[in-house]
Amino acid sequence: MITSLTAEKLTVQRGSRRLVEGLSFTVKAGQALALEGANGAGKTSLLRLIAGFLPAAAGKVTLRDGATDICEPEERGKHIGWLGHHDALKASFTVSEQLAFFGKLYGRPLRPEERLALLDEVGLTRQAELPCRYLSAGQRRRLALARLLLTARPLWLLDEPFAALDIAGKALVGRLIARHCGQGGIVLAATHEPLGLGNESLRL
Amino acid sequence: MTPFFALLGRDLRLSVREGGGAALALGFFALVATLVPLGVGPDLVLLSKVGGGILWVGAVLAALLSLDRLFQADYEDGSLDLIAVSPLSLEAAAAAKIAAHWLSTGLPLTLLSPLLALMFGLPLAASLMLFLSLLVGTPVVSAVGAIGASLILGLRRGGLLLPLIMLPLLTPAVIFGAGTVSAALNGMPNGAFEILAAFSFAGTLLSPFVAAAGVRLNLAG
Numbered sequence: 001m002i003t004s005l006t007a008e009k010l011t012v013q014r015g016s017r018r019l020v021e022g023l024s025f026t027v028k029a030g031q032a033l034a035l036e037g038a039n040g041a042g043k044t045s046l047l048r049l050i051a052g053f054l055p056a057a058a059g060k061v062t063l064r065d066g067a068t069d070i071c072e073p074e075e076r077g078k079h080i081g082w083l084g085h086h087d088a089l090k091a092s093f094t095v096s097e098q099l100a101f102f103g104k105l106y107g108r109p110l111r112p113e114e115r116l117a118l119l120d121e122v123g124l125t126r127q128a129e130l131p132c133r134y135l136s137a138g139q140r141r142r143l144a145l146a147r148l149l150l151t152a153r154p155l156w157l158l159d160e161p162f163a164a165l166d167i168a169g170k171a172l173v174g175r176l177i178a179r180h181c182g183q184g185g186i187v188l189a190a191t192h193e194p195l196g197l198g199n200e201s202l203r204l
Numbered sequence: 205m206t207p208f209f210a211l212l213g214r215d216l217r218l219s220v221r222e223g224g225g226a227a228l229a230l231g232f233f234a235l236v237a238t239l240v241p242l243g244v245g246p247d248l249v250l251l252s253k254v255g256g257g258i259l260w261v262g263a264v265l266a267a268l269l270s271l272d273r274l275f276q277a278d279y280e281d282g283s284l285d286l287i288a289v290s291p292l293s294l295e296a297a298a299a300a301k302i303a304a305h306w307l308s309t310g311l312p313l314t315l316l317s318p319l320l321a322l323m324f325g326l327p328l329a330a331s332l333m334l335f336l337s338l339l340v341g342t343p344v345v346s347a348v349g350a351i352g353a354s355l356i357l358g359l360r361r362g363g364l365l366l367p368l369i370m371l372p373l374l375t376p377a378v379i380f381g382a383g384t385v386s387a388a389l390n391g392m393p394n395g396a397f398e399i400l401a402a403f404s405f406a407g408t409l410l411s412p413f414v415a416a417a418g419v420r421l422n423l424a425g
Contacts, residue, residue: 051289053423077289086282090214092221104210105290147286 002079002154004028004064005050005186012045013057019045020204022059029154032177032187034195037204043190044085046204047157050188052077063155081153083161087140088147091133095124095143098132099150106151122146122172137164145176156180158189207292208300215304218277219270225308229266233313236262237320248325255324256334256385259317260378263338267309267345268370272363274301274353275419288423294416302343302350302412310342326385333388337381337400344404347411348373354418358425376403 005027012020019042027033035043048054050061052073063070063079070076089098096115103110110118119125122142127135135143141164148156161173174196177187189195219225240258241251278284287297317338321331352370356362380403383396 048423051285053285053288055424074293078291080289082285082289084282084285086280086285088278088282088286090218090222090281090283092218093214101210101214102286105207105287105292107207107291109206153289 001184002029002063002065002186005155005188006062006064007050008059008062010046010049010059010061011057012042012049012054014042014045014054018057023204024059025202027186027188029184029186030181032181032189032195032199034199034201035188035190035204036192036201041204043204044159047159047188047190050076051080051082051157079153079155081148081151081156083144083148083156083158085159085163087144089132089135089140089143092131094129094131095119095135096128098143099146102147103150108150108152110150118146118149121149123168138166138169141165142169142172145173149176154185156185156187156189158187158191160191161189162191162193207290208296211287211292211297211300212304212307215301216308219304219308225270226312228269229309230312230316232269233262233266233316234320236265237323241323251323252325252327252330252389253386255321255326256330256389257378257382259320259324259334260338260341260381260385262320263310263313263317263342264345264371264374264378265367266313267305267342268349268367270309271305271346271349271353271370272356272366274305274350275357275415275422276353276362279357279422284419284423288419294419295412298350298354298412298415298419302347302408302415305350306343306346310338310346314338314342327389330385330388333397334385337384337397340397340401341377341381341404344377344407344411345374347408347415350415351411351418354415354422357419357422376400377407 007023007025010023011018035046037043045054049056060071063076099115099118100110119128122145124139124142127139162170177195180187237259244251275284288294314335318331318335321334349370352366355369356365359365377400380396380400383394384400387394387396
């Protein structure tokens with residue numbers, strides 16, 4: 001059980017440009033933190049750093065798992081639910097195939113009824129057998145959300161989770177975040193829109 | 205093992221559905237093998253002498269056609285990020301992708317080679333050795349190619365750079381692959397097959413680690 005995510009004096013650097021310097025914060029289980037900031041402020045880079053893709057120029061990120069600290073980036077990655085800027089969908093795969101693949105990749109093979117429940121949750125039931133090339137940007141985002149639920153990871157890193165979604169879709173993201181926090185998960189989201197009532201935010 | 209085979213299966217399916225897989229490589233290989241005898245002329249003695257080398261070069265180039273997208277497609281659409289945080293290590297992911305690439309190009313090329321060997325008038329024994337040398341040697345083409353593919357991930361026209369990076373690394377495969385065929389032609393064993401097998405074994409075993417390092421480098425970029 002992940003209890004907290006801590007960043008200490010973190011410096012995020014892309015090439016020779018320092019985007020964020022000396023950033024410290026802690027997010028405890030059950031909390032959501034919104035990362036705000038102008039375009040190019042380093043929100044995505046910070047998320048990529050926490051996911052372990054980008055090395056920290058200085059400082060460290062610690063994931064606390066009960067009594068043990070996870071500092072090693074690749075180890076940390078195994079606890080992360082990633083919703084990136086790109087939707088990571090293959091045009092020729094149907095919605096169902098897409099979920100079936102990621103289920104197996106994450107070691108959580110889906111039964112047909114579980115898949116239907118997931119699709120129902122994000123409102124894609126009717127598109128289940130449609131190849132992803134026919135999905136709209138918002139529907140692709142919804143499928144990416146279903147995949148995020150499927151991976152069942154405690155630490156969610158969301159890059160612009162509201163992008164391309166309609167009003168109902170935005171409400172869905174809000175509900176999913178609230179539920180995830182309610183179940184003891186942690187959410188870190190780079191966003192220009194409020195995540196919901198009672199969530200803290202951090203300005204980069 | 206499920207995540208490994210999930211990725212392997214997905215890449216195989218993608219190669220069939222989105223093109224760039226077996227059909228393309230086979231078509232290219234068959235065209236090269238048809239054009240060379242047309243250009244050289246109907247001198248069967250000459251053709252059978254150069255046949256092994258030309259078919260090997262043709263097979264390597266054909267396998268190369270789809271290699272540049274090995275990681276790039278997943279990098280561009282964000283899938284690589286999701287693979288990186290999945291239970292599968294990047295090394296295992298690279299191995300799965302190499303295996304899928306070999307199954308969708310190297311293996312079909314190998315199966316087609318005895319037919320193309322006919323155009324070069326290769327005797328049955330030489331044709332059989334060509335088949336065996338490709339069967340043993342093509343995995344290293346996919347594996348070493350994966351190293352090149354991992355390095356050109358973020359480059360727009362990286363596909364053009366790929367042959368320059370990997371062809372020099374693959375010269376041993378071509379030399380000893382063609383050497384295997386000429387050994388069968390002359391009836392004089394020269395040890396080329398054994399060296400090819402050793403090169404392929406070591407290269408295929410080590411490449412996933414190097415390719416994973418290349419992918420890591422580019423994810424951080």
